[in-house]
Amino acid sequence: xxxxxxxxxxxxxxxxxxxxxxxxxxDDLMPGALESAVLRSPHAHARIVHIDVDAVLDCEGVxxxxxxxxxxxxxxxxxxxxxxxxxxxxGRTQYALAKDEVNYVGEAIAFVVADxxxxxxxxxxxxxxxxxxxxxxxGIDNARKAERLVHDDVPGNIGARLEQNVGDxxxxxxxxxxxxxxxxVIERSASTPMEGRAVVxxxxxxxxxxxxxxxxxxSTGVRAAVAAQLGLDLxxxxxxxxxxGGGFGVKINHPWPEELLVPLAAIALGRPVRFTEDRRxxxxxxxxxxxxxxxxxxxxxxxxxxxxxxxxFWHDHGAYTPYGLIVPIITSTQLLGPYKPDNYxxxxxxxxxxxxxxxxYRGAGRPQGVYAMxxxxxxxxxxxxxxxxxxxxxxxxxxxxxxxDHQLVFQDGRPLVYDSGDYPALLEKIKxxxxxxxxxxxxxxxxxEGRRVGLGLACYVEGTGVGPYEGAHVQIETSxxxxxxxxxxxxxxxxxxxxxxxxADVLGCSFEDIEIVTGxxxxxxxxVGTFASRAAVMSGSAIHLAATRAREKxxxxxxxxxxxxxxxxxxxxxxxxxxxxxxxxxxLGTLAVLSNPLRxxxxxxxxxxxxxxVGRPEKPPVAEDDEPGLEGRDFYSPERSTFASGMHAxxxxxxxxxxxxxxxxxxxVHDCGHLxxxxxxxxxxxxxxxxxxxxxxxxxxxxxxxGQLLNASFMDFLMPYVTEVPESIDIDHLETPSPLNPxxxxxxxxxxxxxxxxxxxxxxxxxxxxxxxxMPISPSELFELRRRHSVVEPxxxxxxxxxxxxxxxxxx
Amino acid sequence: xxEELHEVRLVVNGATYDVTVPGRRLLSDALRHxxxxxxxHVGCEHGVCGSxxxxxxxxPMRSCLMLAVSAVDAEIxxxxxxxxxxxxxxxxxxxFKDCHGLQCGFCTPGFLTTITxxxxxxxxxxxxxxxxxIAGNLCRCTGYQNIVKAVERAAExxxxxxxxxxxxTPPGExx
Ligand code: FES
Ligand code: FES
Numbered sequence: 001x002x003x004x005x006x007x008x009x010x011x012x013x014x015x016x017x018x019x020x021x022x023x024x025x026x027d028d029l030m031p032g033a034l035e036s037a038v039l040r041s042p043h044a045h046a047r048i049v050h051i052d053v054d055a056v057l058d059c060e061g062v063x064x065x066x067x068x069x070x071x072x073x074x075x076x077x078x079x080x081x082x083x084x085x086x087x088x089x090x091g092r093t094q095y096a097l098a099k100d101e102v103n104y105v106g107e108a109i110a111f112v113v114a115d116x117x118x119x120x121x122x123x124x125x126x127x128x129x130x131x132x133x134x135x136x137x138x139g140i141d142n143a144r145k146a147e148r149l150v151h152d153d154v155p156g157n158i159g160a161r162l163e164q165n166v167g168d169x170x171x172x173x174x175x176x177x178x179x180x181x182x183x184x185v186i187e188r189s190a191s192t193p194m195e196g197r198a199v200v201x202x203x204x205x206x207x208x209x210x211x212x213x214x215x216x217x218x219s220t221g222v223r224a225a226v227a228a229q230l231g232l233d234l235x236x237x238x239x240x241x242x243x244x245g246g247g248f249g250v251k252i253n254h255p256w257p258e259e260l261l262v263p264l265a266a267i268a269l270g271r272p273v274r275f276t277e278d279r280r281x282x283x284x285x286x287x288x289x290x291x292x293x294x295x296x297x298x299x300x301x302x303x304x305x306x307x308x309x310x311x312x313f314w315h316d317h318g319a320y321t322p323y324g325l326i327v328p329i330i331t332s333t334q335l336l337g338p339y340k341p342d343n344y345x346x347x348x349x350x351x352x353x354x355x356x357x358x359x360x361y362r363g364a365g366r367p368q369g370v371y372a373m374x375x376x377x378x379x380x381x382x383x384x385x386x387x388x389x390x391x392x393x394x395x396x397x398x399x400x401x402x403x404x405d406h407q408l409v410f411q412d413g414r415p416l417v418y419d420s421g422d423y424p425a426l427l428e429k430i431k432x433x434x435x436x437x438x439x440x441x442x443x444x445x446x447x448x449e450g451r452r453v454g455l456g457l458a459c460y461v462e463g464t465g466v467g468p469y470e471g472a473h474v475q476i477e478t479s480x481x482x483x484x485x486x487x488x489x490x491x492x493x494x495x496x497x498x499x500x501x502x503x504a505d506v507l508g509c510s511f512e513d514i515e516i517v518t519g520x521x522x523x524x525x526x527x528v529g530t531f532a533s534r535a536a537v538m539s540g541s542a543i544h545l546a547a548t549r550a551r552e553k554x555x556x557x558x559x560x561x562x563x564x565x566x567x568x569x570x571x572x573x574x575x576x577x578x579x580x581x582x583x584x585x586x587x588l589g590t591l592a593v594l595s596n597p598l599r600x601x602x603x604x605x606x607x608x609x610x611x612x613x614v615g616r617p618e619k620p621p622v623a624e625d626d627e628p629g630l631e632g633r634d635f636y637s638p639e640r641s642t643f644a645s646g647m648h649a650x651x652x653x654x655x656x657x658x659x660x661x662x663x664x665x666x667x668x669v670h671d672c673g674h675l676x677x678x679x680x681x682x683x684x685x686x687x688x689x690x691x692x693x694x695x696x697x698x699x700x701x702x703x704x705x706x707g708q709l710l711n712a713s714f715m716d717f718l719m720p721y722v723t724e725v726p727e728s729i730d731i732d733h734l735e736t737p738s739p740l741n742p743x744x745x746x747x748x749x750x751x752x753x754x755x756x757x758x759x760x761x762x763x764x765x766x767x768x769x770x771x772x773x774x775m776p777i778s779p780s781e782l783f784e785l786r787r788r789h790s791v792v793e794p795x796x797x798x799x800x801x802x803x804x805x806x807x808x809x810x811x812x
Numbered sequence: 813x814x815e816e817l818h819e820v821r822l823v824v825n826g827a828t829y830d831v832t833v834p835g836r837r838l839l840s841d842a843l844r845h846x847x848x849x850x851x852x853h854v855g856c857e858h859g860v861c862g863s864x865x866x867x868x869x870x871x872p873m874r875s876c877l878m879l880a881v882s883a884v885d886a887e888i889x890x891x892x893x894x895x896x897x898x899x900x901x902x903x904x905x906x907x908f909k910d911c912h913g914l915q916c917g918f919c920t921p922g923f924l925t926t927i928t929x930x931x932x933x934x935x936x937x938x939x940x941x942x943x944x945x946i947a948g949n950l951c952r953c954t955g956y957q958n959i960v961k962a963v964e965r966a967a968e969x970x971x972x973x974x975x976x977x978x979x980x981t982p983p984g985e986x987x
Contacts, residue, residue, distance in 0.1 A: 011909060018917030019905040021891035025918065028850035060814050116845075117837065194855040194863060194918040194952050245853070245918025246952050279856040492916025492953050629854020679912050683954060687915065690955030714860035714950065722956040723947050727939075729957060752955070 005501035005511060006743075009679035012497045015476030023243040026198035026215045026276070033200055033272035034063055037120035039110035039127050040285055041102035042200065044136035044354040044707020045150070048100055051110065055126040058783070062123045063116035064265055065237060066703045069328075070097040074229045082221075082253070083324030087162040088347025088350070090154040091321045096229075096257040096549055100425035101134075103150060103319035104356050105707055106284030108257045111274055112263045136354040136707040140293045140314045143351040150319060151351035157320050160350040166407045167343030170747040172308030176299025180379050185774040186757055188291040188367050188701035189694070190318070191361045192719060193491070195245020196277035197256060197286060201263040203270065211240045212263055217252040218529030219519040220487055225255035226263055231399055234525075241519030247491035248691070249360040250287050252531045252717040253323055283712035288701050289327060289361035291316040296376050304380045304391035307343035311372060315350045318357040325350055327358060329364040330412045330463075335369030336406060337461050338423040338645060339395040344408075354707045360531060362691060366462060366754045371775065374758035378765065388457060388762075389427060389436060396423040410641065411532075412466045418643040420736045421461065426647050427671050429732050430457065434649035434667040447654070453653045453664065454767025458755035461645045464672070464747025465537025465740075469637035471526045472539060472546035474503065476554065477713065478596075480574050480589030482507060482514045484547075486539040487527020489519030493749065495535060496681045497544050501676055502743070506547035506731040507554075508571030509588055526635070536676060541636035541741040554591045557630070561586050561594060563810040592630040642738040644746035646670040648689075648755045652763040659783040661764060671734040681748045682731055688752015689729050692721045695753065696760035696776050767782060818881050824849065825893030833880045842880035843890060851891040851921050855950065862949030866890050877962035880907045891921035894928060903969035904928050904962070913962035915953035916935045923949050923959060931966050939964070 006032045017023060056065045068076070078093045110127050114120035135148045142148070143157040150157055173179055184439055199214040210232060216222050216239075217534045223239040226232070244251065258275040266273040277286070294313040300306055312764070315328040332346040377395075381388040399422045406416040431437065439455045448455045473488045484503055490496070500514040517523050518539075551571070558576040559566040562584055570579045577585040593609045601607040608614070615621045622628050651665040675681050698718035701708045712718045719726075739745030762771040763781065770789040774781075813898060815834040822829045831846045840857070843849045843866070855863035857876045864876040867889035884956060894902045901909065904927045914920040930937070930945035937945060942963035943956075951959065 008854055012912065014917070015909045015914060016901070018914060018920055019891075019901060019908055019924065020895055021849070023851070025850075025853070027854075028844070031845070031848060117841075118834070133929060192952060194861065194916070194950065195853070199915045244916060245855075246916045248952070279858065492914075492918075495916070683912050683915060683958060686955035686957040687953045688955070691952070713858055715858065719950055719952070721947050722943050722960065725956050727943075729955070789849050 005504050006676055008501070008512070008677065010497055010501055010677055013495045013500060014494060014496050015503065025195055025243045025245055026200055026213050029213055029242060030200050030202065030272045030274065033274040034113050034115065034269065035117040035120055036111060036113045036265065036273060036275045038108045038258065038281070039124045040281070041098065041105055041107040041109055043131055043133060044105050044138065044742070046102050046136040047130035047134060048098060048102065048109070049132050050130040052128040053110065053403045055128070056112060056123045057125045059119070059126065061119035062112060064113040066097060066111040066261060066265070067109065068095060068097045071096060073231055075264065079255065079322060080225060081256070081324065082322055083326055085160070085325045088160040088321060090159045092151055092154065092159070093322050094320045096260050104354055105709060106281070106356055109579060111261045113269065117276070138353055138355060138640055138703050138705055138707050140291065140316050140351060142693065143316065143353050144314060150354055153255025153781055154352055157352040158349050159317060159352055160325050161347065162325065162329065162332070163345070163347040164343045164408050169308040169310040169343040171297030172343035173297055173310055175631070176307045177301055179297065179299045180383060182296040182375055183773060184294040184296070184372060184375055186290055186292050186371055187776060188288045189361065189699045190288040190701065191248035193246025193248055194247065194249065194284070196279065196282040197251065197258065198276040199259050199262045200272060200274040201266040202272040203267040205270065208236060210237045210263055210267065210542070211530035212237065212259070213242050214239060214259055215244045215251060216254055216532055217247045217489055217491065219521050220256060220525065220527040221254050221529055222259055223521045225258060227732065229255065229260050230263060230267070239521045241489040244489065244491040248362040249289070249364060249531065251491070253287055253359040253527055255293065259340055260501040261271045277448065279714065280712050283355060283717065284709050287357045287359040288318065289358050290368060290381060290695065291358070292331065294372045296372055298376050298380065300380055302384070303394050303556040304384050304386060306339060306395050308343040309341040311335060311346045313372070314349055314350045316353050316358060317350045317353070318353060318355045320357050322357060330365030331369040333408050333410050333416050334366045334441070334461065334463060335373050337370060337373050338397055338421070338459050339373065340397050340404070355703055362688065363750050363753045364532065366460065366750070367695070370458055370460045370755050371758045371761065374755065375761060375773070378762050389431060392428060393424060395439065397421070399424065402725035410463060412641060416642045417640060419738050419740050420462065421645045421671060422736050423459070423645060424736060426645060426671060426734055429669040429734060430647040430649050430667060433663060433669060433730050433732050434651065442595060450656065451653060452656055452767050453651060454765065455649065455651050456759045456762030456766060457561050457649045458758035459647045459760060460754045461643050462533065462747070462754060463641040463642050464533035465638065466532045466534055466641045467637055468528060470528060470538035470542045471633070471635040472525060472542040473524055474543070474546045474550045474632045476588050476592045477552055478589050478592045480509070480513060480587055482509055483517070484514060484543060485517045485520065485523035486543055487519065487521070487524035488530045488539050491530065493535060493556055493684065497722050498536060498676045498680060499540065502540055502544050503547045504604055506544060506551055507588065509574040513574065533749040535749070536602055537642060537745055537747050538636055540676065540743060540745060542634055544742055545634035545636055549634055550630060553590055553595065553632065554630055554709050557591045557594050558756055573618060586782040595630040596628040601679060613715070636741065638740050640740070642673070642740045642746045644672040644748065644751060646751050650759050650763045652760070652767060654764060654767045654782065659779040659786065661779060661782065663693070663726040664747055665730070667730045668752070669732045669734060670748070670751050671736050672748040672751065673737045674735055674744045675733065676745065683727050684748050685731055685752040686729055688750060689756070690725045691721055692753040693725055694718070696756045697778070698724060698776065700776055820881055820884050822847065822880065822883055822887045822888065823886065825890060831880070835879065835881055837880045838876055839880045839883050840875040843875060849890050849892050853918050853921055855918065860950070861888050861919070862922040862926065863919050865925045865949070867925050867929055868928060889925065891924055894924055896976040904931065904966040906970055907962040907966035910958040911958045911962040911965050913954065913958045919949060923951070927963055927968060930963070931970055935971055936967055937963060951961065
């Protein structure tokens with residue numbers, strides 16, 4: 001009996017190749033390709049008066065230099081605004097190469113192609129640009145003040161303002177027995193994959209065909225963009241995603257200027273051209289995320305039930321808006337988490353600053369939303385002097401309330417309706433896992449040793465598997481090998497493994513015989529991309545459906561061949577037989593032969609399919625509603641997203657003298673429906689938690705007032721090493737299946753990072769006894785906060801809220 | 813004015829390569845682009861991430877901080893040279909596979925070379941020493957949890973008689 005692979009910790013098929021150094025990342029491909037470098041603006045805001053490239057023209061080894069002047073047709077237009085939204089009234093995108101003006105340090109101005117990167121960088125150094133400086137706008141406060149504008153024609157620096165209302169939150173708050181206000185800040189961080197962006201392209205003049213390999217999260221997106229901008233037919237462009245050294249969101253944005261300039265140069269020069277970003281370029285010219293300023297007003301009853309929640313926030317989207325409003329829309333909707341306030345109002349302004357663009361980074365706006373909501377929950381608990389879990393439990397959507405309609409519009413333009421979940425059960429699990437009820441005892445013991453500890457909790461709900469669709473093609477070859485293609489891309493999630501698990505289960509073939517190809521538009525031209533924890537849900541479901549079609553066809557042919565009823569057949573180890581009998585059998589490979597009626601035999605196996613061997617003379621060889629080949633193709637397009645959920649808890653110790661913050665315990669409970677491969681899901685959580693620790697305690701993008709990014713290197717941007725992450729991460733799962741897809745799964749990719757800012761703020765606040773309202777937080781900032789609050793002895797039960805929260809008159 | 817070129821003999825994974833490079837060519841670029849040993853990865857080019865780590869006469873070195881011309885006379889080992897003579901994965905490589913110690917695989921070659929030298933010098937590391945061993949390498953995917961386990965597993969595989977290795981043990985056991 002073939003054992004079911006769904007749910008098993010199947011080792012990854014990707015590993016062997018990667019462990020031997022045989023991975024193929026974009027910079028590894030196409031030996032001998034010309035290399036390129038980009039002249040980037042050293043100024044945050046300036047008008048370009050003149051560019052002089054003369055000195056470059058006769059540099060040895062230089063093949064081409066481009067500035068805006070050299071771009072024509074669609075290439076001379078601004079880059080596409082990928083996700084328009086009616087509220088984005090003032091959307092702006094940059095040009096592939098700056099035209100007249102630069103709006104952030106790092107914006108591309110000129111592009112040089114040379115024999116190698118060294119020579120290209122030499123040439124870049126020789127280009128002279130005259131600038132007329134303009135005053136930069138840096139930071140949300142300056143953007144809001146709007147004393148200076150990023151774009152002359154965008155008043156108030158406001159790209160968009162979006163408001164959503166459920167009921168009448170301001171009125172409900174005004175009438176509520178208790179009210180609080182919070183002002184919160186969260187700073188910038190970034191995806192920072194270990195491999196930066198990279199693209200290599202080749203023009204084949206014999207076939208008039210362009211091939212592009214890009215380190216991207218969407219090969220079909222890049223393909224469409226390249227075709228459109230270079231004026232080619234879609235059918236002339238192949239985009240192939242090779243191994244990708246991590247994405248975490250940043251590589252979903254496209255087309256990057258380089259993704260267009262490289263193919264442009266490859267066509268013009270008739271030679272392969274490559275661009276590989278260096279680390280500094282990744283910091284200053286890819287994308288960041290997270291920065292928001294939030295103002296929250298909340299009204300609640302004596303039990304802490306949310307009567308009205310009114311959230312206003314300001315989102316820094318950088319100099320341009322290629323990715324539309326996705327991040328702030330997610331913040332504004334996913335903020336609600338597992339809770340159901342009676343009345344909710346949310347309004348945000350998405351603001352321009354002279355900094356690099358903001359596009360999704362793992363979590364994509366959810367960490368900010370969870371931070372707002374969970375800080376509010378903690379503030380209510382402190383105010384009412386109640387246990388923090390109790391306030392949360394009071395506000396949970398209950399298991400019998402699904403599907404739960406929040407009456408809001410989600411990031412996909414569809415209603416925000418949660419499909420399933422069990423938040424009370426998750427809460428019980430996290431309390432047990434972190435030792436919630438025993439914590440006061442632990443605190444007392446630690447205090448006796450002169451040590452200060454705090455416990456934090458944060459809950460989240462994550463919309464995963466967003467549409468519109470993904471597709472899959474499954475082909476059983478005459479050898480019995482199974483070739484599967486799906487269009488979305490892989491950046492280390494183990495898709496080859498989990499997708500093969502799904503196919504093996506459906507086809508009853510051996511796992512080893514299955515090959516999965518992702519992100520190759522030649523194999524599957526219809527696809528969206530890998531983001532929003534959607535790969536397993538979307539492509540997993542599509543692959544399951546496509547494999548089911550292939551199975552049905554196999555059984556249909558087998559039923560004919562074995563003269564049996566298809567319903568009585570089973571497939572075990574790639575062999576079809578009549579269940580419970582020892583009679584004749586037929587292999588999947590042979591069925592593949594039979595599925596393709598042949599005129600010519602080219603080997604022993606194919607003889608079985610030639611015209612004098614198969615078919616009935618009274619019927620056409622291929623039936624009217626059939627096709628040759630043993631294949632299945634299908635698409636999965638759900639009505640809406642499926643909502644995963646989880647809770648994290650952390651125990652921290654803060655050093656009474658140095659304010660150093662140490663993690664003593666980190667616990668995660670997580671519900672992503674059925675787990676295809678628990679080993680891979682846990683790996684995703686580990687990675688997310690580490691990024692979350694970075695984002696909460698170490699990482700931030702430090703811009704000075706002139707718009708220079710001061711820490712654009714791994715020396716100064718403190719990405720966690722092993723020494724910064726918890727020694728262990730305790731994980732427990734709940735499996736509430738999604739009713740929306742055939743496998744009952746939900747996405748898991750972002751879960752590890754979503755609640756981090758909230759959970760660390762909560763734990764540090766609990767340890768210190770004063771509110772934590774700005775994240776990330778460093779030891780020196782904590783030290784400074786202590787000084788300001790001059791807390792001699794922290795009082796744990798009561799959190800002082802005076803500075804940031806204003807309890808208004810408290811009706812008896 | 814064209815650059816001065818140097819003829820350099822590099823010994824990598826036991827094979828000898830003669831290359832002609834400018835004085836400023838980084839060892840990482842020479843390995844990747846001149847020798848086509850692209851398993852060595854470049855994550856920062858400023859010596860912080862450790863992705864480009866290779867063994868130079870057995871010592872882990874960041875190949876992005878070395879010039880190719882300064883690597884003459886040295887025995888260099890890259891990730892491509894780690895597998896055993898019979899083609900099977902080395903204990904460190906096998907341990908990464910057993911423990912799900914890699915996701916995107918970009919940082920992995922630097923960890924593998926570093927740990928190979930680490931286990932050689934300290935065949936029985938404690939948990940603390942295992943963490944210490946990898947404390948100079950960045951990984952953005954794994955959160956290091958399973959890499960630490962892989963160090964311990966590699967030590968186990970190295971000290972255990974070879975054939976009792978991982979093959980029979982279900983990988984789940986090590987997670
Ligand atoms: S690339 Fe050499 S240390 Fe990062
Ligand atoms: S596995 Fe991706 S960076 Fe380490």
